[in-house]
Amino acid sequence: MKAMVAEEEGRGMQVARAQQGLRELILAGELPPGKRVSEPAMVERLGVSRTPVRLALERLAQEGLVAPGASGGFVVRAFTAADLADAIEVRGTLEGLAARLAAERRPTAAALAPLRDCVAALDRVVAQPVLSEADFDEYVRLNAFFHEELVRLAGSGVVARAVEQAAAQPFAGPSAFVQLHATEAAGRDTLVVAQEQHRLLLEAISRGEGARAEALAAEHARVAQRRLRAALSDRDKLTGLPGGSLLRLAAAWP
Amino acid sequence: MKAMVAEEEGRGMQVARAQQGLRELILAGELPPGKRVSEPAMVERLGVSRTPVRLALERLAQEGLVAPGASGGFVVRAFTAADLADAIEVRGTLEGLAARLAAERRPTAAALAPLRDCVAALDRVVAQPVLSEADFDEYVRLNAFFHEELVRLAGSGVVARAVEQAAAQPFAGPSAFVQLHATEAAGRDTLVVAQEQHRLLLEAISRGEGARAEALAAEHARVAQRRLRAALSDRDKLTGLPGGSLLRLAAAWP
């Protein structure tokens, strides 16, 4: 039974579709934490056969969204507040390593240009007295680019892979929880602080101050920790968030 | 065609066998770097069907031994000296994080007992004036346990996963290249230095000195860097090592 939906693209397309579809289903909370992900059910839901579903599950397991079940298959994972905090700390630590390596490489002004431009663009966004939701989206976009560029400046594929994997953990990405602030009055201030750190990080790297860059990057990730804590203090915020249903904040899973 | 070799055990056995077999084939250099890993060939060699072979390849890709090929399939990866150094640095950084977390948790004496015992056992091994090859094996065993226990003391599954993944990278494990020293006169001295770091690390953690523990763990990983450099300076040492053929030290792959 060939799928009848319009399908173009090439290799790995079925796996990618299954992976994306599963990610959405899980983050939307349609597959509750602790529940086994039934492959036949996903076949029906996603329109691909079991082979890509299984492969997608394997990759999502590496990503951390699902875990191998005790007796075969995969179960949707639940996350504690400590898990999220640790994942953010891991990312911050590795970004610290990347920042130090970038600084120690003494990048040329030309090599630093993209990061400089990115910081300038972020400045323009944050400088506005009032930020619309579109501004927050733009901030997220530029922030992601900043972090990518930071890692690129480290000049190490190995480090890049490590940071990527850390940032791919659920809720551990550089822009996790930023959206929550879009509706808050104090939301802009958080961005102001984070942007100051971006600026200092750029300065430290351009001056070759490795230790300072490392400490700044690690501390920068901790604003995500603060966002996390703020979000946890207000459960209503979480329920509206993609993946909010995955959080097991107090009790263990029955 | 059911395999005729004696096969017991349960689920995932075929995948595990394929993964182990592929690892050995690659590290033994039978599959040269840059070459595509032909699934049918592996089916013949390993005695399992294509499905487990493919899954094993996927997992080895995460492990870093193979990488997805440009047009499907997987190719055996090659490693530069910089790759190895970076992988070790990543592991050291994450172990530094684990050490800091362990120290900040102020573990009780009981919680520290396994690490204490391990250090004592290592002391007994290293204290000997002359080390046999069996002594080096014992050192590797105890050293691995030390690092596992260090991570366990951090008390974070997320951090543990991150460290595991970093240490699973080829040549990045805590005991990589140790075996090379077994035949060297100065080999024992390297172990003496490393063991001193173990001792200091234990002390820092037991005193709750987080920053010191972090720095010590990161520095401790750098003895592996030194071992790596020593090995690289003597190509003969590498060729005898498992995986030595994966190193592309000077020229790019033709």
Place this chain on the structure above:
DNA sequence: AAGAGTCAAGTTGCATGCATCTCCGCGATA
């Protein structure tokens, strides 16, 4: 003789068949 086009063999990615195992509910029994 060198280069480009073409064809065939081999490979990959996906779909599906099949045996075993797990899990859930039902009924029998003390």
Place this chain on the structure above:
DNA sequence: TATCGCGGAGATGCATGCAACTTGACTCTT
């Protein structure tokens, strides 16, 4: 009535079939 055993539906893990694609060699042309 509660507990234990059991049976069937369904799921998993592995094997294999199949079409599209890649690759490599062979041939034809210049």
